[in-house]
Amino acid sequence: MSTDQDFVDYYETLEASCNASFETIERTFRFLAKRFHPDCSEQGDRLRFTEIVEAYETLRDPEKRAAYDAKFESFKSEQSEIIREAGHASSDTADRHRLLTLFYAQRRRNMNSPGIGVSTLEEMMGLPTEVLDFHIWYFREKGWLNREESGTLSITAAGVDKIESKVEKEEEAAARMRITQSNEAIALP
Known part of the structure; x- marks a missing residue:
């Protein structure tokens, strides 16, 4: 023991x-x-x-x-x-999506300085360091994040693809729902 x-x-x-x-x-x-x-x-x-x-x-x-x-x-x-x-796994998934979206927005906003520092992330997300470290580890293992020369973290092309594929899936689901709702509306007398 x-x-x-x-x-x-x-x-x-x-x-x-x-x-x-x-x-x-x-x-x-x-x-x-x-x-x-x-x-x-x-x-x-x-x-x-x-x-x-x-x-x-x-x-x-x-x-x-x-x-x-x-x-x-x-x-x-x-x-x-x-x-x-x-029990926090679903919460972690939502946090990871929000975090990756932040990295995506920073990259789109400023290609010359695409990174975000860890302390800034802690403030923006309101997450403890241990939780943030877990998410950063996950992103790096997946190849969605890398460290810039300045020491900040930035999204990679694979990370951008991940965000965009999730957005595409959400848009497709919303379109299917609109079609389903409009078909139901037409079928009513």
Whole structure:
């Protein structure tokens, strides 16, 4: 359990609640140990058995369990944060579109100085540095953004193509909707 990535959920391993009593931990351990013991011909699994024993050894000792539970709470808190952040994906998509549109507008407005500084972007977008850094990384990986000699960031031709293709798709969708609406209006008596 050296890092959160290496963290093993012993409660999950023993198929028990984190609020389980010692007796429940003992019962589930015995059941699982018997089931996965390497000598068991049907379901024997040495690796799974070793994990079960390790979980039991930690959770049966009150001191070890208290230390583990502190790490477990930290792990659960981090997992909850990841879940909350995952809910922001649609918001991130909208932010990326707005950001790329800003770069597009700057390039069109001033070809001789097409870049925008990061601090200016933070002010314009109202995004924290960490979020902005994520979007900038994404744009650079996609080839939609590059760094100018002045240190500012500017949209690339691929980025312009991305914006223009999105605008074309939106215009096509709007035209389809207008046609659909006009056909419905004609069909009414």
